[in-house]
Amino acid sequence: MDDDDLSPPNKCPVCGSDPRTHPGLRFKINTKCYHRICEGCVDRNFSSGKAECPVGGCHVSLWKREWRTQTFEDLKIEREVEIRKRVSKTLDRQEEEFETKRDYDDFLELREELVMNLVFKTDEAATNRKLKEYALANGLKIDSSKAPTEADKKTTKKKDVDPTIADPSGLIKGLKKKVIREAEAPYDPFMGMPRNMDYYEVKDSFIARARGKPLEAMLAAGYDYGQYVDECLLRAFAGLGVFIEDEMATKNNTAVPVPDAGAVAIADDVF
Known part of the structure; x- marks a missing residue:
């Protein structure tokens, strides 16, 4: 694309539609060849899939989604803004990631140099290659239309x-x-305490009671029958859900004494 092609035409270069004779005519551009055509030509040429740019002499393959509304009147500014967005998205580093302020300033200067190389087409191929190698080495997503080849992967892959x-x-x-954090051990709800069943044993005679029953009876509370019995015994021996006062009251057939409500109110009223 030459700089002369960046000046916006007064009419569509494909169908010749003029905004003066077609009120409401809208133009679209793409960020590859930056040709500007009307919205109707975009629909006619790209609705069926990927196709070449319809402007004469241009053979850039494009998708319909790659055409968008023009933001700036000057296409040179439009192109520079797109280049800056692409380079900044790839080289996205913050000041706190650098050792010194001088290193960060050098990075900003490097990024600006790469942008200017692409804007003025100075060492454009080498600049694009550097950006691609950086993206591949750092695991960044690159343009799907320019997928890395096996040769690119071999050249960018470094051993050791x-x-x-x-x-x-x-x-x-x-x-x-980079600070590599050590892998954390999986969470242990028992905090390392052994869960050995030394004080009881689930025998086959317990499991035999469930034989001959429907399958639903073998799956109590989401466990199979053996796991269910094992869990019940564990809770019983561990004292889970057991309250001493209730147990003693049941044993002695006496009710648990409940404090008088008035006494509680007087005790709580300390002022």
């Missing part, structure tokens, strides 16, 4: 790379090393 290195591609300098 220190996992603490923040940028395996080596493009950005001065980054702090």
Whole structure:
């Protein structure tokens, strides 16, 4: 795309529609070749799937979703803004990720240099290759239409790379090393206490009582019958759900004394 192609035309270069004779005519552009055509031509050429740009001499393959409404009147500004967004999304680093303020300033200068290379088409191929290598090395998502080839993966894959290195591609300098956290042990609700069943044993005679019953009877509370009996015995021997006062009252056939409500109110009223 030449700089002369970036000046917005007064009419559609494909069908020749003019806004003066077609009120409400809307134009769309794409961020690959930056050609500007009317919305009707976009629908006619790209509704069936991927196709080449209909502007004469342009053979860029595009999807319909890649055409969008123009934001800036000057297409040169439109192109530069898109390049800045793409580079900033790839090289997204914050000041706290660097060792010193000088390292962060050097990174900003590097990013601006890459942007200017793409804007003015200076070493454009080398700049795009650096961005692709950085994205692949850092596990970033790249354009699906430019999927990495096997050769790209082999060239960007480095052996014996220190996992603490923040940028395996080596493009950005001065980054702090990654802090690798140790894997945490799985949560243990018993906090390491042994859960050995030394004080009881579930015998087959207990399980035999359930034989001959429907299948539903073998699946009590989500357990099979053996697990259910085991859980019940564990709760009984561990004292879960057992209150001493209730047990003693049942044994002695006496009710648990309930304090008088008035006495409780007087005791609580300390003022």
